[in-house]
Amino acid sequence: MMAFLKRLIGGESETRDVFVVIAAALLLWEIGVWIFHPSPLILPAPSVIVVEFFKAPGLYLRHLAFTLLMTLIGFGLSVVLGVALSVGIIYSRFLERTAYTLLVVLNSIPKVALAPLFVIWMGTGPEPKVAIALMLAIFPIVIDSVLGLRSVDPDMLNLARVSKASPWAVLTKIRFPCALPSLFAGMKVGISLALVGAIVGEFVAGNYGIGFQILVAQGQFDTVRVFVSLLLLGIVGAVLFFLVNYAERLLLPWHVSQRARSDRSGS
């Protein structure tokens, strides 16, 4: 038994760490509920939450799929627009002084507070959800990829000039690949914020999505169903983050952060 636990906790696999920590937390939660018997209105046991999910899995998954779709569209748009904007900011002094300055200023205000505005502008359909997800996710993406596009070795650019490289070649062969690690850092923050944006959009207005489900359950004081939604959101959020992380590992095997990891697991 001890040997098994040691093997389970001992090794160095990130994935396993994640599962062990989550399982331990859920177990503590379950035991806590057994011992202290809090009102189910306050804190239901994980087992109860899971049972509740399986009473109507189709319902939850349909709403989750909607939220996920809003998140992914918002995130996808924020990556495309964010990268385009970053390139513009790098090459245009004007854009740097206007758009970038504006972006940095706007970044410091609580953007979630703008959500009701989007409902006024775009109605209660999917559009404001996508727009809010996009708005939240684009900030870290632009700020990080501008940083990445800028942090190129000056001698690398000198080499390009000596080789008569066109601005397009400099962008595609040097600047963009150089910026990828920063872009991924921004995307990792952005994907979580996109999910937040989609939920906030559903909170503010609309009649679909996991955010809407939470609101409905809250109106009925159905804490268990609130927790089902929260748990599903937690799982989806984690999966999205790890997908971005995985894409980074696939695309940037050469990067220092990835190398350190492979060295460690190799030894």
Added chain:
Amino acid sequence: MRSSNEIAVAAANAAGAYVSLSQVGKTYASARGPIPALVDINLDIKPHEFVSVVGPSGCGKSTLLKLVAGLEGVSAGSVQIAGRPLNGPPDGLGVVFQRDVLLDWRTILDNVLLSIEFTRKPSAAERARAMGLLKRFGLAGFEDRFPFELSGGMRQRASICRALLADPELLLMDEPFGALDAMTRDDLNVELAQIWQDTRKTLLFITHSIVEAVFLSDRVVMMSKTPGKIVDTITVDLPRPRRLAVRDSAEFATFVQRIRHHFAELGILKE
């Protein structure tokens, strides 16, 4: 204190020189007013000549290289390459920087091909040439490796291959071995001497090592700092091909001493 008849020599050589700097000055603007980095530089490099520039840190020798590369403009005077005034980087130029500036995400072969790939797709012949260069520099078998898998010396070898790939007329090297350990540096000195012997590129080599400069060069240009100017030029007529053992010879020692002594007189080196 410029070598007595430098200007006269410059005028006489102007026609035959591949690189010709006349009365070149470079001044940088700063918050506290203009800072002169280079003053009254007169230097001619003949075709197929190996010229080294030695001087203390901050004497503007790297700036000098950037001016010849067309990466920066002069504040005064003019730079001519192959008889034409410089306006941006000239054709037929290869540059090796102090850092190897290899792209981490490209294999060694793809890094060597990069100087061509910036403008067009490399031909099969150019790929073969790249493979040949890598082999020549002892990198056969490493074509498909990534830069992080190679040692510093191997990386710098790859960056020399990259500079040589397009078979440039003029090769500029900015302290290329400055970041390497002493033994690797010796190795690369010998390899560079050999490749220069075979290809006879016109070569401007920036270094802070007097020994390296004497070992490699036909002529050694000495610079002093604040502001950077040429204080003397010494012709090194040691026989070629040069092997590492030449550094033990009395003649070699004499050249090194002359240069060191000169720097000492200027208060740049202590004796």
